[in-house]
Amino acid sequence: MPELPEVETVRRGLDRWVTGRTIGTVEVLHPRAVRRHAPGVADFVAALAGRRVDAVRRRGKYLWLPLDGRDALLGHLGMSGQLLVQPAGAPDETHLRVRFGFADGGPQLRFVDQRTFGGLAYSRGGAVLPAELAHIARDPLDPEFDDEAFVARVRGRRTAVKRALLDQTLISGIGNIYADEALWRSGLYWGRGTGTLPCPVVRSLLGHVREVLVEAIGSGGTSFDALYVNVNGRSGYFDRSLAVYGRQGAPCPRCGAPVVREPFANRSSFFCPHCQPAGSGEGQGRGGATRTGSVRLRARSRAAVSLDEYRSPRAR
Ligand SMILES: [Zn+2]
Numbered sequence: 300m301p302e303l304p305e306v307e308t309v310r311r312g313l314d315r316w317v318t319g320r321t322i323g324t325v326e327v328l329h330p331r332a333v334r335r336h337a338p339g340v341a342d343f344v345a346a347l348a349g350r351r352v353d354a355v356r357r358r359g360k361y362l363w364l365p366l367d368g369r370d371a372l373l374g375h376l377g378m379s380g381q382l383l384v385q386p387a388g389a390p391d392e393t394h395l396r397v398r399f400g401f402a403d404g405g406p407q408l409r410f411v412d413q414r415t416f417g418g419l420a421y422s423r424g425g426a427v428l429p430a431e432l433a434h435i436a437r438d439p440l441d442p443e444f445d446d447e448a449f450v451a452r453v454r455g456r457r458t459a460v461k462r463a464l465l466d467q468t469l470i471s472g473i474g475n476i477y478a479d480e481a482l483w484r485s486g487l488y489w490g491r492g493t494g495t496l497p498c499p500v501v502r503s504l505l506g507h508v509r510e511v512l513v514e515a516i517g518s519g520g521t522s523f524d525a526l527y528v529n530v531n532g533r534s535g536y537f538d539r540s541l542a543v544y545g546r547q548g549a550p551c552p553r554c555g556a557p558v559v560r561e562p563f564a565n566r567s568s569f570f571c572p573h574c575q576p577a578g579s580g581e582g583q584g585r586g587g588a589t590r591t592g593s594v595r596l597r598a599r600s601r602a603a604v605s606l607d608e609y610r611s612p613r614a615r
Pocket residue numbers: 551552553554555556571572573574575
């Protein structure tokens with residue numbers, strides 16, 4: 300499933316290709332793609348035709364296109380959704396669900412979704428932030444993300460640290476891939492209790508989350524199951540940089556111990572048993588902080604894009 304770096308890569312492509320253009324015709328080829336729009340297909344089509352796209356925005360794994368400063372087109376890629384920019388004459392994709400033509404007759408925006416877990420909706424009054432997304436926390440690359448509030452909330456939970464990272468009401472945009480990678484960089488076992496984590500360890504974990512997300516955006520995201528592509532249909536290549544995710548049995552890039560997979564919430568957690576020992580308590584916390592220091596330097600030097608660069612107005 301696409302996580303923040305993949306959705307951000309799509310957002311940047313859409314921003315380049317559709318911002319400032321006026322939607323002409325809307326064609327829904329499969330009603331399931333707009334099932335979240337309660338008034339139905341005809342209303343969806345009528346609401347969007349003739350509307351100008353102001354920008355392309357993202358919160359966590361969701362995208363929205365503000366329209367005429369008032370409303371918005373809301374999108375979620377689900378497991379296999381793709382938002383493609385295609386020449387008007389290009390043949391239909393096998394799993395084409397919704398087609399947007401533009402008044403200028405230029406390239407179309409196409410929503411393609413093999414498994415139809417993703418979808419589009421029209422959000423009345425949703426230009427600034429669709430009401431549908433109000434419950435989703437800011438993501439860690441959002442300039443208004445509150446680090447200290449996050450640290451306090453994580454330490455107040457009684458849960459596994461990986462569950463906290465995946466909780467979209469606490470921090471958004473992170474899924475299995477980047478949770479496992481950030482925990483590896485931090486030297487933390489996925490099942491470590493959040494209540495046992497000292498403040499500096501949580502701050503350091505947040506730093507590693509940001510580093511891995513920014514690096515992944517620099518690579519165009521991770522195309523782990525071959526279904527995620529950018530708006531031009533190309534795959535990301537961050538999967539080559541993954542340290543533990545999907546690598547059970549392969550050597551840990553830091554210490555060489557074989558990466559272990561454990562079941563987690565019907566999915567898996569991947570970790571290095573040497574760098575991320577299971578267990579909890581204050582002693583573990585201090586050890587974690589020490590390990591984190593050395594890993595951090597290494598990760599820093601590898602980062603292709605700095606957070607400041609990511610946050611510059613031009614990049615956003
Ligand atoms: Zn290791």
